Amino acid sequence: xxxxxxxxxxxxxxxxxxxxxxxxxxxxxxxxxxxxxxxxxxxxxxxxxxxxxxxxxxxxxxxxxxxxxxxxxxxxxxxxxxxxxxxxxxxxxxxxxxxxxxxxxxxxxxxxxxxxxxxxxxxxxxxxxxxxxxxxxxxxxxxxxxxxxxxxxxxxxxxxxxxxxxxxxxxxxxxxxxxxxxxxxxxxxxxxxxxxxxxxxxxx
Amino acid sequence: xxxxxxxxxxxxxxxxxxxxxxxxxxxxxxxxxxxxxxxxxxxxxxxxxxxxxxxxxxxxxxxxxxxxxxxxxxxxxxxxxxxxxxxxxxxxxxxxxxxxxxxxxxxxxxxxxxxxxxxxxxxxxxxxxxxxxxxxxxxxxxxxxxxxxxxxxxxxxxxxxxxxxxxxxxxxxxxxxxxxxxxxxxxxxxxxxxxxxxxxxxxxxxxxxxxxxxxxxxxxxxxxxxxxxxxxxxxxxxxxxxxxxxxxxxxxxxxxxxxxxxxxxxxxxxxxxxxxxxxxxxxxxxxxxxxxxxxxxxxxxxxxxxxxxxxxxxxxxxxxxxxxxxxxxxxxxxxxxxxxxxxxxxxxxxxxxxxxxxxxxxxxxxxxxxxxxxxxxxxxxxxxxxxxxxxxxxxxxxxxxxxxxxxxxxxxxxxxxxxxxxxxxxxxxxxxxxxxxxxxxxxxxxxxxxxxxxxxxxxxxxxxxxxxxxxxxxxxxxxxxxxxxxxxxxxxxxxxxxxxxxxxxxxxx
Numbered sequence: 001x002x003x004x005x006x007x008x009x010x011x012x013x014x015x016x017x018x019x020x021x022x023x024x025x026x027x028x029x030x031x032x033x034x035x036x037x038x039x040x041x042x043x044x045x046x047x048x049x050x051x052x053x054x055x056x057x058x059x060x061x062x063x064x065x066x067x068x069x070x071x072x073x074x075x076x077x078x079x080x081x082x083x084x085x086x087x088x089x090x091x092x093x094x095x096x097x098x099x100x101x102x103x104x105x106x107x108x109x110x111x112x113x114x115x116x117x118x119x120x121x122x123x124x125x126x127x128x129x130x131x132x133x134x135x136x137x138x139x140x141x142x143x144x145x146x147x148x149x150x151x152x153x154x155x156x157x158x159x160x161x162x163x164x165x166x167x168x169x170x171x172x173x174x175x176x177x178x179x180x181x182x183x184x185x186x187x188x189x190x191x192x193x194x195x196x197x198x199x200x201x202x203x204x
Numbered sequence: 205x206x207x208x209x210x211x212x213x214x215x216x217x218x219x220x221x222x223x224x225x226x227x228x229x230x231x232x233x234x235x236x237x238x239x240x241x242x243x244x245x246x247x248x249x250x251x252x253x254x255x256x257x258x259x260x261x262x263x264x265x266x267x268x269x270x271x272x273x274x275x276x277x278x279x280x281x282x283x284x285x286x287x288x289x290x291x292x293x294x295x296x297x298x299x300x301x302x303x304x305x306x307x308x309x310x311x312x313x314x315x316x317x318x319x320x321x322x323x324x325x326x327x328x329x330x331x332x333x334x335x336x337x338x339x340x341x342x343x344x345x346x347x348x349x350x351x352x353x354x355x356x357x358x359x360x361x362x363x364x365x366x367x368x369x370x371x372x373x374x375x376x377x378x379x380x381x382x383x384x385x386x387x388x389x390x391x392x393x394x395x396x397x398x399x400x401x402x403x404x405x406x407x408x409x410x411x412x413x414x415x416x417x418x419x420x421x422x423x424x425x426x427x428x429x430x431x432x433x434x435x436x437x438x439x440x441x442x443x444x445x446x447x448x449x450x451x452x453x454x455x456x457x458x459x460x461x462x463x464x465x466x467x468x469x470x471x472x473x474x475x476x477x478x479x480x481x482x483x484x485x486x487x488x489x490x491x492x493x494x495x496x497x498x499x500x501x502x503x504x505x506x507x508x509x510x511x512x513x514x515x516x517x518x519x520x521x522x523x524x525x526x527x528x529x530x531x532x533x534x535x536x537x538x539x540x541x542x543x544x545x546x547x548x549x550x551x552x553x554x555x556x557x558x559x560x561x562x563x564x565x566x567x568x569x570x571x572x573x574x575x576x577x578x579x580x581x582x583x584x585x586x587x588x589x590x591x592x593x594x595x596x597x598x599x600x601x602x603x604x605x606x607x608x609x610x611x612x613x614x615x616x617x618x619x620x621x622x623x624x625x626x627x628x629x630x631x632x633x634x635x636x637x638x639x640x641x642x643x644x645x646x647x648x649x650x651x652x653x654x655x656x657x658x659x660x661x662x663x664x665x666x667x668x669x670x671x672x673x674x675x676x677x678x679x680x681x682x683x684x685x686x687x688x689x690x691x692x693x694x695x696x697x698x699x700x701x702x703x704x705x706x707x708x709x710x711x712x713x
Binding site: 008010011013014017018021022025028029032033035036039040043044046047050051053054057125126128129130133134136137140141145149152153156157160162166170173174177178181184185187188 | 257258371372374375378379381382383384385389391392394396397420423424425427604606607609610611613614615617618619621622625627630631634637638639641642643645646648660663664667668
């Protein structure tokens with residue numbers, strides 16, 4: 001009978017990244033002098049062992065704490081809290097529907113979604129922000145800090161549909177911060193610095 | 205140099221007009237960040253790191269300490285008003301803080317928590333100022349093998365003092381240690397794993413990793429939630445705070461509640477917190493629960509705990525803030541952060557040219573005094589600011605989560621770029637942000653990864669140097685080394701043993 005890996009695809013990605021990087025670093029370690037290779041080898045082997053232990057435990061169904069945030073986990077595991085929640089069941093807070101429990105911070109309750117333009121495809125805000133972050137990185141590399149930051153902010157504001165007043169306040173804050181970095185800390189805001197994609201006629 | 209001269213030298217570093225202003229501002233920033241659910245002092249300090257580039261070392265560090273002090277207390281605001289701890293260090297504050305809100309005594313609870321937090325911080329800092337000469341003597345007993353063992357212990361203790369599963373915490377500690385090997389090793393002149401990138405020759409930079417894991421990842425987490433936390437909570441707490449008097453009358457009576465009616469509660473909690481702070485990775489998240497449990501266990505009328513007992517609130521708040529100064533001790537003495545926030549401050553110290561470790565602690569003892577004096581001043585400012593701003597802090601729970609995301613992400617990204625003008629570091633920031641989000645979501649220890657990254661080079665260098673002094677028996681040829689080895693083994697064996705014991709106990713009819 002085939003054992004099923006009881007793991008969300010995101011966690012598989014997380015563990016996959018760790019395993020691939022560890023494996024590559026372990027293999028790559030052999031090119032270095034013996035005294036420089038032992039430590040990364042030991043760290044890589046231990047990392048792979050623990051990754052194997054986690055996957056093994058998931059396969060045989062020994063699941064450890066999953067898919068809630070840190071604060072929630074602490075709360076779940078605290079006997080004190082359990083006792084105190086029991087003490088308080090008669091209180092008015094226990095009657096509220098949809099109210100966060102003691103210490104709960106709703107990481108497992110995505111409430112916001114975004115419909116991709118020109119399609120009916122709906123993705124969570126977290127996924128949208130992840131894509132925006134990758135886009136931001138690319139834009140930063142291409143056009144430097146200023147344009148990419150402004151573009152990221154406008155895209156984000158469009159996704160979450162920020163109110164006009166909030167948008168204006170945040171725009172002032174972000175542009176002010178960028179100018180602060182540029183003027184006070186002499187951070188180059190407009191220089192991409194890679195010279196890989198020169199744009200004819202455009203001096204950034 | 206005498207202790208008094210060192211204290212004066214340390215005080216001269218932090219008692220300057222600009223530094224005092226920065227401490228004041230730092231406490232306010234920390235309060236705001238701590239009171240905003242989901243932010244807290246760790247992302248707050250991470251975010252402030254790039255902004256301190258233009259400051260002198262002790263101006264910058266004092267401000268970071270102040271953010272820590274303000275942030276640790278700020279977590280109590282949402283804990284008391286909304287039953288949602290703003291930081292992990294405020295979890296026990298919800299137990300007795302929120303019932304006060306339900307009874308219409310939110311202001312009283314907030315003022316008690318300000319007093320307990322600020323005086324807990326000051327008291328713990330003063331304890332450590334007195335103890336520094338003893339600590340220096342103890343630290344001088346630590347040679348290279350001991351230093352290596354302490355650093356290893358710093359990694360193996362994580363599952364024991366945190367809420368993570370052992371395998372997940374050790375996996376991330378191992379992975380952090382592994383990626384710490386990128387860059388120039390101490391024993392050869394050939395860089396490892398840099399693929400020819402000069403930006404990696406000094407290793408994986410700590411600041412982008414800290415900002416990615418503690419700020420970007422938190423923003424991705426928060427981004428799922430539209431509206432403010434207060435929207436979906438009981439409106440009772442907020443109404444109750446509005447109905448209360450806005451004057452500060454009765455302050456002396458509240459101090460009496462702490463120092464006259466419950467002095468043992470306060471002292472016991474601060475001492476517990478001071479001890480917990482010495483343990484790497486523990487911090488306020490552990491101390492507030494432990495102090496609360498201890499207080500409840502030692503009370504004759506423990507049934508009143510959880511229903512709005514002032515002793516519960518005093519113990520939780522004085523303990524989480526009391527950890528702040530002591531969590532700096534392992535950082536200053538060994539370069540091992542005593543809490544996640546201390547790990548971020550470690551990044552700030554490196555950024556400003558301080559490399560904490562035994563050498564710095566023993567040879568520049570005035571810097572340790574400067575640290576504790578700065579934290580104590582932060583505690584003093586907290587007392588004033590916290591009492592004045594209780595109502596304003598409550599308003600932060602109405603802040604919409606999505607409003608925080610763009611400014612934090614832009615500040616992190618541009619701040620990272622400002623530090624090294626490196627696109628590789630921008631890539632690291634975003635990569636660790638996404639990776640950190642998955643870690644938080646699936647409960648993999650972020651602090652273990654950071655500690656692995658920080659302690660990896662310390663372990664490698666000191667193990668290497670130890671072996672140049674002798675063979676493997678060098679790690680067990682002195683009583684202190686044996687003790688450390690026993691602690692390491694115990695920290696690895698105890699969690700699974702406890703799980704096994706619980707399993708056997710549960711199986712019994």
